[in-house]
Amino acid sequence: MASDQRFLVTGSKGCIGSWVIRCLLDEGTPVAAFDLDDEPGRLTLLASDDEIAGVRRIAGDITETETVARVVVEQGITHIVHLAALQVPFCQANPPLGARVNVVGTVNIFEAVDKNREQVKGVAYASSVAVFGPPDLYPDGLVRDDSPAAPSTSIYGVYKQANEWTAKYYAETRGIGSVGLRPFVVYGPGRDQGRTSTPTVALVAAAAGEPYHIDFGGHAVFQHARDVADLFIRVARAEVQDALALNIGGPATALSEWVAAIEDVVPEAKGLITHGEMGLPFAYRVDSSGLDRLLGPVQDMPIREGIQQSIEMFRDLLDRGLVKPPASE
Numbered sequence: 079m080a081s082d083q084r085f086l087v088t089g090s091k092g093c094i095g096s097w098v099i100r101c102l103l104d105e106g107t108p109v110a111a112f113d114l115d116d117e118p119g120r121l122t123l124l125a126s127d128d129e130i131a132g133v134r135r136i137a138g139d140i141t142e143t144e145t146v147a148r149v150v151v152e153q154g155i156t157h158i159v160h161l162a163a164l165q166v167p168f169c170q171a172n173p174p175l176g177a178r179v180n181v182v183g184t185v186n187i188f189e190a191v192d193k194n195r196e197q198v199k200g201v202a203y204a205s206s207v208a209v210f211g212p213p214d215l216y217p218d219g220l221v222r223d224d225s226p227a228a229p230s231t232s233i234y235g236v237y238k239q240a241n242e243w244t245a246k247y248y249a250e251t252r253g254i255g256s257v258g259l260r261p262f263v264v265y266g267p268g269r270d271q272g273r274t275s276t277p278t279v280a281l282v283a284a285a286a287g288e289p290y291h292i293d294f295g296g297h298a299v300f301q302h303a304r305d306v307a308d309l310f311i312r313v314a315r316a317e318v319q320d321a322l323a324l325n326i327g328g329p330a331t332a333l334s335e336w337v338a339a340i341e342d343v344v345p346e347a348k349g350l351i352t353h354g355e356m357g358l359p360f361a362y363r364v365d366s367s368g369l370d371r372l373l374g375p376v377q378d379m380p381i382r383e384g385i386q387q388s389i390e391m392f393r394d395l396l397d398r399g400l401v402k403p404p405a406s407e
Contacts, residue, residue: 083199084108085314086155088140088187089162091119093268094204094261097307098159099133100124110134110153112146113162120268123391123400140183147190150198157314160187160203165272169234180237181244188248188256195254202314205242205258205323207299208235213361221361223324223368231359242323249321257313257372258323259306262364265384266303267391267401274298274358277336279404281385284340284347285392286403292333296357299328299364300336302384312373327366328378339382343389 085102089095090111099121102109113119116135125133134153138145140162149155162183169176184203191198211228213219227242229235241258248254262274269278276292277300283290309326333353341348369376395401 083156083315084110084154085311086110086112086150086153086158088112088158088160088183090135091117091121092161093120093266093270093303094264094307094310095159095161096120096124096268097266097303098161098310101304101307101311103129103133108134110136110149110155112136112138112140112149114139120270123267123395140186141178143186143189146186147193150190150194155194155198157200158187158191158198158202159310159314160184160201161310163204163237164234166208166232166234167272169237173233176233176237180234181240184241184244188244188252188254191254192248192252195252200314200317201254201256202310203241203245203256203258204310205260206235206238207260207262207325207360207364208232209239209242209260210235210360212359213363216361218363219361220363220365221325222365223322235360242321245321245323249319253319255318256321257316257318258321259309259313259369260323260325261301261306262299262326262328262362264301264303264306266388267395269303277333278388280337280340280351281388282392282396282401283404284344284351285389286396287346287350288403288405289350289352290404292337292351292353294358295333295353295355297330297332297362298336298358299326299362300331300381300384301326301328302379302387305379309369309373309376313369316372318372322368322372324368324372325364325366326369327364327376330362330364331381336381339385342382343386
């Protein structure tokens with residue numbers, strides 16, 4: 079328990095945000111949840127009503143500079159995990175709104191820290207592997223922390239690259255250190271939005287005994303949401319002096335292997351889950367040695383274990399009516 083710390087989680091109703099809160103609840107660290115409204119969102123999938131009642135939930139708009147600064151002061155925040163963002167489809171549908179939420183919202187976080195630098199000790203924020211381009215732009219298709227960004231096919235990736243440069247600006251001109259993490263395909267309970275949510279929806283379908291088609295193929299790096307949440311907490315606590323933008327790694331896994339692992343865990347789902355052929359538009363071989371240097375060797379949850387845990391949770395959530403099979407949505 080870190081009772082001398084108080085975390086602020088923005089985008090707290092999202093998948094990773096809910097898992098960050100779950101991890102902080104497990105260790106007894108006080109946490110304030112910030113989102114557009116004060117509903118618990120996906121945390122209802124991960125925590126009991128009593129646990130949720132113990133989380134300070136704050137309604138506010140990340141695009142409002144003074145609101146963000148006020149929350150940091152009033153809640154006595156010492157560490158920030160900034161996850162508030164619109165995902166790829168929403169950014170493509172409304173680029174101006176995407177820029178306000180994803181870019182201006184991140185500037186507001188750094189402004190709040192700048193005004194309270196003696197109070198706030200650590201900042202972590204979500205970047206994305208979408209800052210990179212397709213595999214053929216990189217030697218051996220491998221992206222390192224310092225590989226050239228090339229998000230030409232995704233306005234979301236453009237916003238994330240802007241956030242990494244924002245972090246560098248505040249480090250160099252204001253002395254505010256931070257760590258941006260670049261997840262790949264995050265999966266697990268709570269992951270139900272964005273194009274790369276479809277492998278998780280496939281898990282729900284398998285647990286419900288229904289067919290489902292994952293709309294992309296190729297290879298991806300699959301990362302369990304709990305593992306990713308834990309990394310955000312750890313890098314916030316690292317209290318770095320510079321602006322780091324670090325890849326989250328893991329083995330490159332073919333979608334055919336992902337489907338085979340589902341069928342191994344749920345034999346009765348054999349033949350129900352299919353996938354597309356075209357891969358995602360960015361590199362899938364990821365070097366994460368920078369994260370290992372910062373935290374020590376990071377252990378990746380084996381794919382089968384992550385699928386097994388997720389299927390067990392989804393079966394329970396389906397029984398309780400908290401998750402619906404894809405065909406009924």
